[in-house]
Amino acid sequence: MTTANWTSDEIMTVxxxxxxxxxxxxxxxxxxxxxxxxxxxRTHAPGLWMVYESxxxxxxxxxxxxxxxDGILADTADTVVPVPEVFNYWLQAGRIDVGFLGAAxxxxxxxxxxxxxxxxxxxxxxxxxxxxxxxxxxxxREVIVIMRHSSRAFVEKVDFVTSVxxxxxxxxxxxxxxxxxxxxxxxxxxxVLEPDPVTRELVLTGVHPGVEADAVREATGWDLVVSxxxxxxxxxxxxxxxxxxxxxxxx
Amino acid sequence: MIVPLDEAVRELVHDGDTVALEGFTHLIPVAAGHEIxxxxxxxxxxxxxxPDIVYDQLIGAGCASKLVFSWxxxxxxxxxxxxxxxxxxxxxxxxxxxxxxxxxxxxxxxAGASGLPFAILRGYSGTDLVANNPNIxxxxxxxxxxxxxxxxALNPDVTVVHAQRADRDGNVQLWGITGIQKEAxxxxxxxxxxxxxxxxxxxxxxxxxxxxxxxxxxxxxVPGGAAPSYAxxxxxxxxxxxxxxxxxxxxxxxxxxxxxxxxxxxxxxEPAGRGL
Numbered sequence: 001m002t003t004a005n006w007t008s009d010e011i012m013t014v015x016x017x018x019x020x021x022x023x024x025x026x027x028x029x030x031x032x033x034x035x036x037x038x039x040x041x042r043t044h045a046p047g048l049w050m051v052y053e054s055x056x057x058x059x060x061x062x063x064x065x066x067x068x069x070d071g072i073l074a075d076t077a078d079t080v081v082p083v084p085e086v087f088n089y090w091l092q093a094g095r096i097d098v099g100f101l102g103a104a105x106x107x108x109x110x111x112x113x114x115x116x117x118x119x120x121x122x123x124x125x126x127x128x129x130x131x132x133x134x135x136x137x138x139x140x141r142e143v144i145v146i147m148r149h150s151s152r153a154f155v156e157k158v159d160f161v162t163s164v165x166x167x168x169x170x171x172x173x174x175x176x177x178x179x180x181x182x183x184x185x186x187x188x189x190x191x192v193l194e195p196d197p198v199t200r201e202l203v204l205t206g207v208h209p210g211v212e213a214d215a216v217r218e219a220t221g222w223d224l225v226v227s228x229x230x231x232x233x234x235x236x237x238x239x240x241x242x243x244x245x246x247x248x249x250x251x
Numbered sequence: 252m253i254v255p256l257d258e259a260v261r262e263l264v265h266d267g268d269t270v271a272l273e274g275f276t277h278l279i280p281v282a283a284g285h286e287i288x289x290x291x292x293x294x295x296x297x298x299x300x301x302p303d304i305v306y307d308q309l310i311g312a313g314c315a316s317k318l319v320f321s322w323x324x325x326x327x328x329x330x331x332x333x334x335x336x337x338x339x340x341x342x343x344x345x346x347x348x349x350x351x352x353x354x355x356x357x358x359x360x361x362a363g364a365s366g367l368p369f370a371i372l373r374g375y376s377g378t379d380l381v382a383n384n385p386n387i388x389x390x391x392x393x394x395x396x397x398x399x400x401x402x403x404a405l406n407p408d409v410t411v412v413h414a415q416r417a418d419r420d421g422n423v424q425l426w427g428i429t430g431i432q433k434e435a436x437x438x439x440x441x442x443x444x445x446x447x448x449x450x451x452x453x454x455x456x457x458x459x460x461x462x463x464x465x466x467x468x469x470x471x472x473v474p475g476g477a478a479p480s481y482a483x484x485x486x487x488x489x490x491x492x493x494x495x496x497x498x499x500x501x502x503x504x505x506x507x508x509x510x511x512x513x514x515x516x517x518x519x520x521e522p523a524g525r526g527l
Binding site: 030031053054055056065066067068069070071073074079080082083084087088091092115120122123124125126127128129130131132133134135138139160161162163164167172173176177178179 | 275276277300301320321322323324326327328330331334335338339350351352353354357358360361372373374375376377378379380383397398427428429430431433434458460481483487488490493
């Protein structure tokens with residue numbers, strides 16, 4: 001292990017932030033996605049156009065919201081639209097470049113579960129449910145997922161498909177009429193996974209400094225393929241870390 | 252038109268009704284939800300896109316037999332434990348669920364407000380929601396042949412919302428994040444609005460929604476009636492209260508103590524409205 005001056009959560013957030021390009025429109029989920037989007041906005045992507053599902057378009061909060069509808073989001077937005085408009089006129093009509101989602105469970109084809117663990121009719125754990133995610137995953141030009149890595153979360157097959165990633169493989173999104181490209185990257189506290197261009201299966205394409213590929217395979221519930229061209233995430237810069245810490249309140 | 256909250260709830264909400272208390276993080280009609288609990292209403296079908304802690308409380312108090320929703324959680328904190336307990340252990344009573352996505356629920360209200368039998372959207376395709384909810388179907392576009400999702404109109408018996416203010420005639424004005432409130436009120440058979448205050452004139456505010464008095468049955472003046480959510484321009488979201496609910500809701504006994512305290516306390520409402 002390195003004796004890094006950052007945590008695994010911090011490098012996950014910084015890596016996710018780097019995935020967002022300046023001037024993109026980004027549909028932001030609460031929690032880890034919201035932190036990363038706000039880091040991007042304050043570092044390399046000052047023109048990032050953040051949309052929260054409460055109808056706040058082009059919002060620039062001066063601190064991290066706890067919910068998708070905190071007052072700070074409305075105060076700093078270009079405009080606030082009613083909920084049917086944000087889903088119909090903006091998301092469904094194809095005006096959002098990237099959807100930024102979290103998940104409780106994800107599988108080898110990047111299908112996402114935020115509904116139940118166990119059987120739907122008799123669940124072991126009842127989770128909050130779909131929210132905006134099914135249509136965000138369907139209609140944004142691309143999707144980025146950010147979540148912590150564990151074999152409980154990275155499973156062979158999700159217990160419930162709340163939001164479709166790459167279905168059961170090549171051609172499924174097209175067959176289902178899903179217009180966006182689906183998940184293009186999954187960023188975790190261990191590394192980065194991306195779908196294989198042919199099989200659509202998630203492959204380990206990057207690890208964070210000090211993380212061995214075997215450790216990621218160990219924390220994954222399927223036989224994770226490791227890219228022959230495995231990248232190592234560049235260390236977070238001081239500037240990135242100070243922005244992350246100013247947002248999360250870490251010293 | 253303007254009556255105390257307990258009276259408004261007694262008049263408009265009845266056992267077995269389909270009731271939507273809407274609010275998308277902002278302007279959640281929490282005080283009205285608490286009054287429904289106090290009056291011991293039962294067998295309600297509760298509807299809301301984002302059931303949060305006031306729905307956890309209604310469910311834990313045994314008011315609901317069914318929940319129609321798209322995201323049930325404590326925003327930014329975690330799960331709703333009374334909701335979980337009802338779904339996984341039927342405590343205190345069994346809770347049937349009908350589950351959608353936000354886009355589906357939003358369009359259901361739009362259809363309801365529009366007097367249409369159903370709504371269409373690009374949605375749900377490939378998800379397991381379809382197989383678990385008979386109210387998610389498909390329809391073929393008669394012009395292009397595209398297959399789209401269809402969901403039935405949502406027409407609550409009663410919609411309850413909270414707003415910043417009303418005038419003396421019962422016209423209602425809200426602003427900030429206005430969510431799905433306009434559609435939920437227009438889709439309903441009856442509407443109850445709690446407000447922060449009553450004013451002589453509704454001065455225009457950027458981004459406002461005005462609900463004309465003719466679609467509002469009762470207004471009750473309940474300052475702070477959206478807390479611990481917030482009322483833009485009046486008070487902020489009490490994020491600490493949302494965090495604190497997690498421990499209360501997690502445990503049947505601590506919830507029971509919370510419930511007893513609520514039902515032992517009479518409704519806080521101004522009899523005829525401030526300044527009347």
